[in-house]
Amino acid sequence: MAPFVKISEITKRFGDFIAVDTLSLDIEKGALFCLLGGSGCGKTTLLRMLAGLETPTSGTIEIDGHDMSGVHPADRPVNYMFQNYALFPHMSVAKNIGYGLARAGISGADYDDRIAQMLKLVRLEGFGHRKPDQLSGGQKQRVALARALARRPKLLLLDEPLAALDKKLREDTQFELVNIQEDLGTTFVVVTHDQEEAMSIGSQIGVMDAGKLVQTGTPQSLYDAPKSKFMADFLGSVSFLPATIKTASSSKITATGLIDFTALPAQDFAKGDKVTIALRPEKINLSRGDAKGANQMMVTIEELGYLGSVTHVRARTTDGTMIKILLSNRRRTQDAFTWDEQVVASFDPQDVILLPEDS
Numbered sequence: 001m002a003p004f005v006k007i008s009e010i011t012k013r014f015g016d017f018i019a020v021d022t023l024s025l026d027i028e029k030g031a032l033f034c035l036l037g038g039s040g041c042g043k044t045t046l047l048r049m050l051a052g053l054e055t056p057t058s059g060t061i062e063i064d065g066h067d068m069s070g071v072h073p074a075d076r077p078v079n080y081m082f083q084n085y086a087l088f089p090h091m092s093v094a095k096n097i098g099y100g101l102a103r104a105g106i107s108g109a110d111y112d113d114r115i116a117q118m119l120k121l122v123r124l125e126g127f128g129h130r131k132p133d134q135l136s137g138g139q140k141q142r143v144a145l146a147r148a149l150a151r152r153p154k155l156l157l158l159d160e161p162l163a164a165l166d167k168k169l170r171e172d173t174q175f176e177l178v179n180i181q182e183d184l185g186t187t188f189v190v191v192t193h194d195q196e197e198a199m200s201i202g203s204q205i206g207v208m209d210a211g212k213l214v215q216t217g218t219p220q221s222l223y224d225a226p227k228s229k230f231m232a233d234f235l236g237s238v239s240f241l242p243a244t245i246k247t248a249s250s251s252k253i254t255a256t257g258l259i260d261f262t263a264l265p266a267q268d269f270a271k272g273d274k275v276t277i278a279l280r281p282e283k284i285n286l287s288r289g290d291a292k293g294a295n296q297m298m299v300t301i302e303e304l305g306y307l308g309s310v311t312h313v314r315a316r317t318t319d320g321t322m323i324k325i326l327l328s329n330r331r332r333t334q335d336a337f338t339w340d341e342q343v344v345a346s347f348d349p350q351d352v353i354l355l356p357e358d359s
C-alpha cells in the first residue's frame, strides 16, 4: 500500500542555515506518528512544510497520493493544532469549534450536528456556551483538538499538543488523545521533545537530530534495536562497553573486550570490526559468586538507590567503566546487596545490543 504521507528528500534552508536536511519519510494511513527530537532539530519546520506554512527549498511532499507543491494551506487535507491552542477568547467554545466549518460554508443542521459530535468526542458536552477563559488548561486543549478535527482533516498536525499541561493532566490527556485518534482513524503527526510522551502515544516514532531523521520505528523497535549510540542513549538509559567481533554467523555473534560477549546477529558485522556493546539497565542481573563464561563480569557496587519497587544500582567494572543496573524488587529480601560488594553482572545474548563503534 502506498504511504499516506510521502516526504522525499526534503530540505529547508533559512539563509545559510539548513533546518531540515534531505529528509525522506513515509507515514502510513491511520498512524499516530511522533516526530521526536531536541530543541532546534527541525521538527516544527517539517510540520509547517506539511501544512504548507513553509515552502521547501527542495524535495517533495505527497499527501494521499497528491503532490503538495504549490498547494495553498487551506486547500490541503490537513489541519494544524498550534502549541498555544490559539482559541478566540471572545467566542464561545461552540463557536471556536465551528469556526472552520462556518468559513467553509457549512451551516444549519449540519453545522449543529458536527459541533455536537465534536463536543461529545472530546467529552465537553454542556460546555458549548462557555468562553475559553472559563475552562481549565486540559479543557482548552480539548476544544483546540475539537476545532482542529471539526472539518475532518485526513491529516492532523499537532505541535507539542500537551506541553501547556501539568504533569498529571498530561498523562491522562495522552491516553485521551490516543483514544480519539484510534476512534477516528485520522492520521496524526505529533511533534514532541519528550521521549516518554513519544514512547507512550506513538504508534511510530521518527527521531530527528540536526535536521536529519536518525531512525524510524515502533517505540519498542527503537528501544530494543537502536542502530546507533546516539539512538541508544537518546531513548532510555544505557551503558556502553567497547569490544571487537570475534566470529559472526547467521545465528550468533561473539565479541571480545573486557569479557567475552555472545549476541544474536543484528546488523552486518564481520570478524575484526570494532563495536560498542550497549546494555539496558533492566536487562542486567546481579548475583553473588564468580563470573563464568560469556556475558558475565565481576563488578563492584558503588551506589544503591532504593526506590521501593525498584533499586537503581551503579557499579564499576574491572576496567573502571561505570554501568547502570535496574533491579526490580519483586520479593522482599533480607539479604540485599551492599556498597562495595563484588558481584556478578550477567545478561542474555538477546539483550546484547551491538552498535558500530563510531555511531
Ligand code: ATP
Residues within 6 Å of the ligand: 014, 017, 018, 019, 037, 038, 039, 040, 041, 042, 043, 044, 045, 046, 193
Ligand atoms: P523546538 O522544539 O525548540 O521548537 P524544533 O525542532 O521544532 O525546535 P524548528 O522550529 O524546526 O526546531 O527550528 C529548526 C531550526 O531552524 C532552529 O535552529 C531555528 O532557529 C531555525 N529556524 C526556524 N525558523 C526559522 C526562520 N524563519 N528563520 C531562520 N531560522 C529559522
